[in-house]
Amino acid sequence: MEPYLFYVMAATSVVAALYLIFEKNPVFCALYLVFSFINIAVLYVLLEAQFIAAVQVIVYTGAIMVLFLFVIMLLMVDVKKKQKDDLPFQRIPAMVMGFVLLVVMGLAIKSKLFQGREGEYTSAKVESIGHTQLIGKLLFTDYLLPFEMTSILLFVAVIGAIILAKRKV
Amino acid sequence: MLNLVALILLFPLIGSAMNGLFGRRLRKESIGYIACGAIGLSFFISVLVFIGLLLLPPEERIFEKHLFSWIQSGSFNAAVGFQVDPLSSLMILIVTGVGFLIHIYSMGYMHDDKGYHRYFSYLNLFTFSMLLLVLSNNFLLMFVGWEAVGLCSYLLIGFWFEKKSASDAAKKAFVVNRVGDFGFALGIMLIFLTFHSIDFTEVFNAASHGEFAIGNITITLITLLLFMGAAGKSAQIPLYTWLPDAMEGPTPVSALIHAATMVTAGVYMIARCNVLYMLSPFTMTVVASIGATTALFAASIGLMQNDIKRVLAYSTISQLGYMFLACGVGAFTAGIFHLMTHAFFKALLFLGSGSVIHALSGEQDMRKMGGLKNHIPITYKTFLIGTVAIAGIPPFAGFFSKDEILLEAFVRGNVIYWSIGAFAAFLTAFYMFRLLFMTFHGESRVDPHVKEHLHESPRNMTIPLIILAGLSIIGGFWGLPGASALNHFLSPVFGGHGHNEMHGVEAGAHHGIGLPSLMMVVSTLIAIGGIWLAYQMYVKKQELPKKLAERFALPYRILYNKYYVDEIYDAIFVNPVKKISVQLWKKVDAMMIDGSVNGVARFVTGTSNIFRFLQTGYVRNYAFYIVVGCIFILILTTWLNK
Amino acid sequence: MITLTHYLVLSAILFSIGVVGVLIRRNAIVIFMCIELMLNAVNLSFVAFAHYLHSMEGQMFVFFSMTVAAAEATVGLAIIIAIFRNKETVNVDDMNIMKW
Secondary structure (H helix, E strand, O other): OHHHHHHHHHHHHHHHHHHHHHOOOHHHHHHHHHHHHHHHHHHHHHOOOHHHHHHHHHHHHHHHHHHHHHHHHHHOOOOOOOOOOOOHHHHHHHHHHHHHHHHHHHHHHHOOOOOOOOOOOOHHHHHHHOHHHHHHHHHHOOOHHHHHHHHHHHHHHHHHHHHHHOOOO | OHHHHHHHHHHHHHHHHHHHHHHHHOOHHHHHHHHHHHHHHHHHHHHHHHHHHHHOOHHHOOEEEEEEEEEEEOOEEEEEEEEEOHHHHHHHHHHHHHHHHHHHHHHHHOOOOOOHHHHHHHHHHHHHHHHHHHHEOEHHHHHHHHHHHHHHHHHHHHHHOOOHHHHHHHHHHHHHHHHHHHHHHHHHHHHHHHHOOOEHHHHHHHHHOOOOOOOOHHHHHHHHHHHHHHHHHOOOOOOOOHHHHHHHOOHHHHHHHHHHOHHHHHHHHHHHOHHHHHOOHHHHHHHHHHHHHHHHHHHHHHOOOOEHHHHHHHHHHHHHHHHHHHHHOOOHHHHHHHHHHHHHHHHHHHHHHHHHHHHOOOOOEHHHOOOOOOOOHHHHHHHHHHHHHHHOOOOOHHHHHHHHHHHHHHHHOOHHHHHHHHHHHHHHHHHHHHHHHHHHOOOOOOOHHHHOOOOOOOHHHHHHHHHHHHHHHHHHHHHOOOOOHHHHHHHHHHHHHHHHHHHHHHHHHHOOOOHHHHHHHHHHHHHHHHHHHHHHHHHHOOOHHHHHHHHOHHHHHHHHOHHHHHHHHHHHHHHHHHHHHHHHHHHHHHHHHHHHHHHHHHHHHHHHHHHHHHOOOOHHHHHHHHHHHHHHHHHHHHHHOO | OOOHHHHHHHHHHHHHHHHHHHHHOOEHHHHHHHHHHHHHHHHHHHHHHHHHOOOOHHHHHHHHHHHHHHHHHHHHHHHHHHHHHHHOOOEHHHOOOOOO
């Protein structure tokens, strides 16, 4: 059952992503993106990363995408209005380049560059400790400094956002 | 006491910095006191160092003070260090002593000048540089002092730079000195290549321990190059032309730099390098002949000059010629002896002439002087002493030193040197007394307007004159022939040659009936002859010079125009160089260099004009380039990691 | 059996789609969304690596990259609002005055 689930999720997320980039209305774009993210969250569950999956749903689809939608509403961009396109000639080359990038990445994957040492956290071990406990333990021991730094980063981002969005910049 | 040596240099430097930086805001008295105080302290310490040196036994009288390492590069090692030995201690005494008197004199002489603080700053800086030159313990540091005195000389000659002639003279002095310094610098490089050191002690030790045969080509080349520098600094043929023009500077400067100290740097340097020079008979011949020629040549020009300072300038060149003659025949002690006495009486003469000029409100032409002896009696008396001293009348200082040079030239050199020297001595006595008679005796030809303001100089100018006059009288006794204290004192520096010198005199004694005494009588007679002739021509029969000038029109014109040397140099060197320079400027500089620089700029502008259109301003465009770049990098890494 | 390669290929596909979206869309908000998609694609590969290599580092990385993404979205959207307030547009082709 697992492989089928993977293929279904992969296909729907790819299709949603494609819709995202070709859809005119930004509101729909945002919804496609949400859909795609939820599919990815399911894949995280398949990969035994339940905590990450939950965060994916809460942070991305919950917080970030709501923020996006909120901004779209706030700006009330007229969808019907023909948008100016100064670089129509870049459309085809861009898609070609996207494809070339995909091919090159595929070749890189195929070349077995991505092989690393196996770690100690096998599925069984993660199971025995508990996934969320393990992440919490790591975050507050080995990754304490980066963790604290992200708090500063978020703090700065909040201040920056407030200053930038103020009426009088 | 010897450890104090660095302080000798420190005080003038501080004084110079203080006056240079803050002089504008200081009162004139303070400026003068700072400058004189700095030199005075320096002199005091020089005396202490000298006494300290005298307390040591003669063979240990060499003291080196290493301050710090200056340049270290591979095997090249230049230190900032000082060497105190009899020669340098004598030099610092002369420099600080005479310098101190001239500083005091300057306080009076320059009193009304608006560049007062600038003047004293330069003067102190000069003293510092000169002390650096004589005290350094290696060639490079000496070269630094050498260049620094050149710079100060430039600054002080061009002190009144608003006057075109003064700034021209300053430039001339600088450029002519550059020719000599070029040789000196090459000489130092060659010394390093030969000896792998530029330290005096090491070089001279290596040279005196017989590693080099007498007449060695390299040594000859080194000494010739060094002599080139000495000829530039000490105004010898063919590089003497800057010194007469240097009289554009203030008179105390002429006294200090262009008579007593800086111009003797060449003599000092050759004396310092005596070990090297003794190894090269050829160079010695060159030095001696150039010295002798210069002595005669400059003296003959001095006969016909009417500017009081120029006569003294040519006289200086001539006396420097004597010193080189002495060094050239190996009589270094005699050269240094004459250097010392010359510093006394020539400084006295210059300061005296400064006093005259001061009294006459700036008049320098002797044809507009005359009959001044009653108006400015102190100046007259001291000037008379100086004149007698330079003319070589016993027992004044100049007599002993000049006599010793002539004696040595005769004993060690040959009759030609002696006769040239003797003839030049005759001319010296003549032109100096001509100067004296024209200035102080006879009818007054002074402009009546100026005559009303005629006055004796203030005390701070006359006292240095009196002290220098005293030194000019007694300065010679230190080097009395036979029982020469100076000879003994300097013998550690001149090593074996010191003894040779004694031999020389003794050999002279063996020559027959007391050669030294005979020589003394002869040179005295020569001097008296010159004085008598001057007296005849310029006091008794004043129409005689004019008649002679008409009779011998051509020689007169040649002498009057200084052998046209300046004109010849202009024609041979200056003008062609100027023409080439103009061509270089127009062709090479304006067309090729500027052209290529502008061409590069134009090329960049042109290509930028095309490539700037890549900068479209569209973010998506840039993102596209980024993606292309990423793909490229990805391909590279994948391919390289295969 | 689903292997690491499957996940990596899926990640690459999503990433490329994101790239193409950035290059062809003109609405700044949508471009932003595409960037988020690319970030997610990378996150997916991180988690996949973590799973197949039995390591927790990948998941820690995802945690931090999500934080960064959140901060980035906040500041980015604020910038878009500021621009909109000045220029009455979110079309990136209208923002082309920084050029030759």
